[in-house]
Amino acid sequence: MTKSETNKTAADGNKSGKVFAYLFFGDFADDFENADLSDFPEERAAEILSSKSEKVRRQKIAVWKLLLLAAKKTYCLPPDKICFERTKEGKWLCDKFFFSLSHTDGAVAVVVAEKPCGIDIEYAPKFFEKCAYKSFIAAFLRQIGEKEDLNAGETLKLWTKKESVFKRLGEGVFSPKRIDVKNENVLTEIIGDYVLSVATTDKADKENIEINILKSI
Numbered sequence: 001m002t003k004s005e006t007n008k009t010a011a012d013g014n015k016s017g018k019v020f021a022y023l024f025f026g027d028f029a030d031d032f033e034n035a036d037l038s039d040f041p042e043e044r045a046a047e048i049l050s051s052k053s054e055k056v057r058r059q060k061i062a063v064w065k066l067l068l069l070a071a072k073k074t075y076c077l078p079p080d081k082i083c084f085e086r087t088k089e090g091k092w093l094c095d096k097f098f099f100s101l102s103h104t105d106g107a108v109a110v111v112v113a114e115k116p117c118g119i120d121i122e123y124a125p126k127f128f129e130k131c132a133y134k135s136f137i138a139a140f141l142r143q144i145g146e147k148e149d150l151n152a153g154e155t156l157k158l159w160t161k162k163e164s165v166f167k168r169l170g171e172g173v174f175s176p177k178r179i180d181v182k183n184e185n186v187l188t189e190i191i192g193d194y195v196l197s198v199a200t201t202d203k204a205d206k207e208n209i210e211i212n213i214l215k216s217i
Helices: 042-049 054-075 125-128 132-141 151-168
Strands: 019-025 084-086 092-093 098-104 107-113 117-123 185-192 192-201 208-214
Touching: 019 054, 019 151, 042 054, 042 084, 042 092, 054 098, 054 107, 054 208, 084 185, 092 098, 098 151, 107 117, 107 192, 107 208, 117 208, 125 151, 132 208, 151 185, 151 192, 192 208
Parallel strands: 019 208, 098 117
Antiparallel strands: 019 107, 084 092, 098 107, 117 192, 185 192
16 A cells, blocks of 8 residues: 555545546647646656657646646645655555546546546547447447447447546556446546546535536646
8 A cells, every 4th residue: 555545635625525527628739838847746747758649748748737726726735735656557646635637639637536536538539430330339349348239429438437437446457348337436428529437436426526627727
């Protein structure tokens, strides 16, 4: 067990037990060309800058900036009051709250809570393009361990649920076949061209999960 896990305490800024999801939509082109990473943990900054894909670097910078903003908005915590650390499996943790990150084409998403949580966001048009090939969905469903006959939209929803539940559990290697979401607490929403799933420990509904779409980060 890591130091962050043993010392996990929610900040005084929020004792409601609610789960807070934050989203930002953009192309991450101009604003992140010369991004200031001074508020990032050194290991995280190095990890991001080592990404070979410029697109992925921009997304990872954007999602970490969104995390720092979520910490400030939810728990009134500036970056220097949060201790982040990376597990040997590559998962990032902090000592003040639980969190999960996700990024895709044109969107980044963060969830923060007092209990374990997970989030996944996917760009639907990109997935639907692949679904134009009739054999794709059937093969994809077999790959993720699903036997039911689902359409493209239902399949993508299922995928985001499995991703978010895996992130909430926070252990092992992602194996979608082993994740059964039927009895899990997951809220799934369609937001424009995106599918968002948030997995929680407690009841997952709009009363317990607050979704915030930010105009800037």
